Amino acid sequence: APRRGEDYEVEIELSGEDASRGTGKEISLNLPSACRTCEGTGARPGASPQCPSCHGTGYVSRRAREAGGFFSVSTPCPRCSGSGVDPEAACPTCGGRGVEVRPRIIEVTIPPGTENGTVLRLRGQGGPGPRGGAPGDLRIRVRVPQAAPPEDLDVRRDVSIDLPTAALGGTVDVPLPAGTVEMKIPPGTQPGQQFRLSRQGRADGSGRRGDAIVTARVQIPTGLSDEERRHLEALRTGRSGAA
Missing domain, CATH: 2.60.260.20 (Urease metallochaperone UreE, N-terminal domain)
Incomplete structure (x- = not known):
């Protein structure tokens, strides 16, 4: 099933004047993003990404016997190692992960009156969600050098x-x-x-x-x-x- 992407946190430093008045900033970060070759599917272009053994779930079930009867046990798929992507169809750029790290320019709006330690949350700017899941968030922690007496x-x-x-x-x-x-x-x-x-x-x-x-x-x-x-x-x- 699709999973939500990871949240990431970075720290930026502002002058006391910018924090007091508010400002806009562009920050350059190297962050995991959806692979541009496979568009996040994990499969090479034209190939089906779904592992045929687990049907894309990343898990396989087997029946086990115990005193009193049988029960089902789910374990990571041995063919795809739990990724859900057919290793024979894996994208050559990301190796089937659907994610690559690349530079991103993030625009941040700093509201007036921002204090030292404030955390700004940018929704949807975090890590991409595996298998089409929603992206995570990016948290911007603001550091304002404390003014000298x-x-x-x-x-x-x-x-x-x-x-x-x-x-x-x-x-x-x-x-x-x-x-x-x-x-x-x-x-x-x-x-x-x-x-x-x-x-x-x-x-x-x-x-x-x-x-x-x-x-x-x-x-x-x-x-x-x-x-x-x-x-x-x-x-x-x-x-x-x-x-």
Whole structure:
């Protein structure tokens, strides 16, 4: 009797953005399919596929005797080994199995809001049914990489700032994952002061991006020239007088 084909399961990976919004995907798989030579009958073209010994059932019955009477026992057909296909008429491509493995392109529609571990069932896309049976199903298991905690996406950078820039303000270039960013330094920036640059950190597969935390390292000059020393002394004297 015809039997239903096998179910198969494969796994695909989606980005968090595709899983959230929904998308369509084409996947290429090597799956058992009905043999193109015999169209799934298992017999070579023009030949009768039915085993003459079991009449295509794959089983033969014999009578056995036991105390109290006779009973019937069914065993796999010795001529066709239970396939139901006449071995002398077997298809040269599939060897009488009616099935061959070949590439198939499967179109999958991913609905919005799909979560990690979701299983989508494509009915009739599984293995072919032996002896004309209904095909099985193909299950698509969706894997969505888990997003990292927001703090794991943050990056930290130290930038060197000269004393005049720290005191008067200015700009400094900060190398970040998405490229170099020009950051504004406000007047009166203190050594070790931190600045947070929103959405300038690392990105994950879901489209989220962390922040950049930039620490100012104010460079105290050494080896001052006489003129530089006079300027600093004047600054110190002026600030002391103002106090």
